[in-house]
Amino acid sequence: MKKAVYPGSFDPVTYGHLDIIRRASEIFDVLIVSVLNNKEKTPLFSVEERVKILKEATKDLPNVQVDSFSGLLINYAAQNDIHVAVRGLRAITDFEYELQMAQINSKLSNGELDTVFLTTSLEYAYLSSSSVKEIANFDGDISQCVPDFVEALVREKINLKRQA
Ligand code: PNS
Numbered sequence: 420m421k422k423a424v425y426p427g428s429f430d431p432v433t434y435g436h437l438d439i440i441r442r443a444s445e446i447f448d449v450l451i452v453s454v455l456n457n458k459e460k461t462p463l464f465s466v467e468e469r470v471k472i473l474k475e476a477t478k479d480l481p482n483v484q485v486d487s488f489s490g491l492l493i494n495y496a497a498q499n500d501i502h503v504a505v506r507g508l509r510a511i512t513d514f515e516y517e518l519q520m521a522q523i524n525s526k527l528s529n530g531e532l533d534t535v536f537l538t539t540s541l542e543y544a545y546l547s548s549s550s551v552k553e554i555a556n557f558d559g560d561i562s563q564c565v566p567d568f569v570e571a572l573v574r575e576k577i578n579l580k581r582q583a
Contacts, residue, residue, distance in 0.1 A: 423447040423503040423535070426492050429454050429469050430462040431569050432476055433551055435543035439507040442537055444480045450505070452477065453495065454487040463552055463576055476566055493528040502531055509539045509546075 425443055429436060429452070444450045452473055456466045464472065466487045473485040488495035492504060504524065506517055521534035539546075551564045555573045562570055 420448045421446075421503075422449045422451070422499075422501050423505050424451045424453050424492070424496055424499070424501045425505040426453050426455060426488070426495075427506075428457065428460070428462065428548065429473060430460075430464055430548050431469065431551065431565060431573055432473055433543070433546045433548055433564050434566070435507065435509065435539050435546040437476055437566070438540050438543050439505065439537050440477055440483060441480060443505045443535075444483050446535075447482070447503070447505075449482050449484065450480075451484045451486055451499070451501065454485075455492075456487055456489040458489075463573070468572075472569060472572065475568065491527070493524055493532050496532045497528070502533060504532060504534045506534055506536055507539045508536045509544045 423443060423446075425440060427436065440450065440452055454466050454469045454473065462469070470485050470487055477483040477485065496502065496504065504521075506521070508514060508517060517534075517536065521536075524532045524534060546564055551561050551573070554564070555561050555577055561573065565573065
């Protein structure tokens with residue numbers, strides 16, 4: 420059985436991520452989308468919220484599971500008997516960081532964790548979670564970037580932050 424992990428922050432998940440998830444789910448028998456619990460970042464959504472959002476956004480893809488992890492990806496992969504990580508490449512600017520991460524993961528895992536890159540569809544090449552948050556922070560339109568229910572949750576979260 421071909422199993423892969425698609426790790427990321429997904430804060431929030433965008434149409435670009437969902438495009439990669441759908442295409443990777445057609446390549447692998449099981450795709451585990453796993454949210455990094457990164458204590459060093461202050462995310463908009465908690466890990467639990469991001470997992471819930473991803474579950475909702477991928478509910479029509481039966482071989483996609485959603486999970487979270489802390490620490491090194493290679494350890495999470497080894498614990499779950501996963502040997503492939505999927506990452507999306509939007510542009511040449513992503514390449515250096517992604518190449519470095521893929522090579523570190525390969526080295527640290529003694530070749531047990533390989534990385535497969537999918538190039539982001541052109542229509543989503545400009546998308547990132549950070550730009551979605553920035554646009555929403557300035558009350559801009561993010562309807563072309565994220566599903567409707569995610570847009571509503573982003574707006575709700577930003578309003579709550581403003582009131583705090
Ligand atoms: O969506 P992102 O923020 O670009 O995802 C980055 C992620 C989660 C894939 C990466 O930061 C990661 O795997 N972190 C876990 C820690 C780790 O294994 N680091 C070693 C590789 S540099």
